[in-house]
Amino acid sequence: MKYLVMLVTLVLAACSGGAPLAAPAAHAVLHRSLTGPQTKAKGPLLFVSDVATAEVYIYQLSTLSVVATVTGLTQPQGECSDKKGDVWVTDAGADAAYELSHLGRLENTLTAPDYPVGCAWDAKTGNLAVMSLFGISGSQGAVAIYPKGSGTAHSFQNPKQYYYNFGGYDTNGNLFFDGRAENGTFALSELPRGAKKAVSIDVSGGTIYYPGMVQWDPAMKELVVGDQSCGGSYTASCLYAIKISGEKGSIVGKIDLQNSSGGQVCDLIQGVIYDGRLAGSDNNICGSSPGTTYVWPFPGGGAPTESNTSTDSAPFGAAVSQ
Numbered sequence: 001m002k003y004l005v006m007l008v009t010l011v012l013a014a015c016s017g018g019a020p021l022a023a024p025a026a027h028a029v030l031h032r033s034l035t036g037p038q039t040k041a042k043g044p045l046l047f048v049s050d051v052a053t054a055e056v057y058i059y060q061l062s063t064l065s066v067v068a069t070v071t072g073l074t075q076p077q078g079e080c081s082d083k084k085g086d087v088w089v090t091d092a093g094a095d096a097a098y099e100l101s102h103l104g105r106l107e108n109t110l111t112a113p114d115y116p117v118g119c120a121w122d123a124k125t126g127n128l129a130v131m132s133l134f135g136i137s138g139s140q141g142a143v144a145i146y147p148k149g150s151g152t153a154h155s156f157q158n159p160k161q162y163y164y165n166f167g168g169y170d171t172n173g174n175l176f177f178d179g180r181a182e183n184g185t186f187a188l189s190e191l192p193r194g195a196k197k198a199v200s201i202d203v204s205g206g207t208i209y210y211p212g213m214v215q216w217d218p219a220m221k222e223l224v225v226g227d228q229s230c231g232g233s234y235t236a237s238c239l240y241a242i243k244i245s246g247e248k249g250s251i252v253g254k255i256d257l258q259n260s261s262g263g264q265v266c267d268l269i270q271g272v273i274y275d276g277r278l279a280g281s282d283n284n285i286c287g288s289s290p291g292t293t294y295v296w297p298f299p300g301g302g303a304p305t306e307s308n309t310s311t312d313s314a315p316f317g318a319a320v321s322q
Helices: 005-015
Strands: 031-034 045-050 055-060 066-071 076-081 087-091 096-100 106-111 116-121 128-134 140-146 154-156 163-169 175-180 186-191 202-204 211-217 222-227 238-245 248-256 272-274 277-282 292-297 306-308 315-321
Touching: 045 076, 045 087, 045 277, 045 292, 087 116, 087 128, 087 315, 096 116, 116 175, 128 175, 140 163, 140 175, 175 211, 211 238, 211 272, 222 248, 272 315, 277 315
Parallel strands: 076 116, 076 315, 116 163, 163 211, 202 248
Antiparallel strands: 031 066, 045 055, 045 315, 055 066, 076 087, 087 096, 096 106, 116 128, 128 140, 128 163, 140 154, 163 175, 175 186, 211 222, 222 238, 238 248, 272 277, 277 292, 292 306
16 A cells, blocks of 8 residues: 555554554644744745654745744644635544644644545635545545534545545535545545535546545646556556546546656655645655655646755645645
8 A cells, every 4th residue: 555654554453353543642732833034934835744743844835945843743644725824734643633824823623533634625615624534443434524614524425435535626616535445446536515425436548546636726627636656656656637527537637747856756645736836745655765845837747846855754745825
């Protein structure tokens, strides 16, 4: 399985019939440290979660210089941002979703379902969706929808999907999310706006092997989905552009991403598209180089325009705060 060693251990424990997982830690007490005056943090900022250090790094998007670091989390994973410029971070070790301000101050804490690994924010309604990878009791995962990003969540599932990873809303408030069926094959689902049950999207034109990022591209009116095992290779990640028509999705393009050495990125778990750029990190479980955060041209991909190797250990999620 191409993911993180920490995540593999939890999945095996949940599916092997062994001892139950330990209860999640209490919600974290978050702290942030600024690297310079707040007046220097102008323009869009990139938030990157790191499961190895249990921290969130905040970068100036244009230069990837570190603005602030948020500490005190347990297993920070997927991220998403809202119209206020706040960034939501799922914490799988605490069963929580944290709302952080533009400079990393804790604004809100939501209790999330078992092992939350991804989130998406709906610009149409202001709702927050949190993807729970799987149930600790051995049940399938689910999507929890928090109206306006607060209050009691409503849970939704696709009976044909077992694991739930990442998601993204289109401009009409329809939620798309990926994951895997119980047999391990890739799965893509849609929860149409106002629906009570998610449906499967039949993807044609290629094969996606392991679920990665999901984000709607409003310019092209396409869904962008990451594959952490591009072409079936454990050591390569790429992105696919998918045209959605009803309950069918057609792969219409592939985006390859290079590292600083000119090779293919090993493991981009979650990236984020913003203003003609794609930002994200190479977790690099291949071991050929340290974890690195990059900025690439989008939709062109290819060689990165910016990189930072000084901070990340095992980077996971990404979101941009405007």
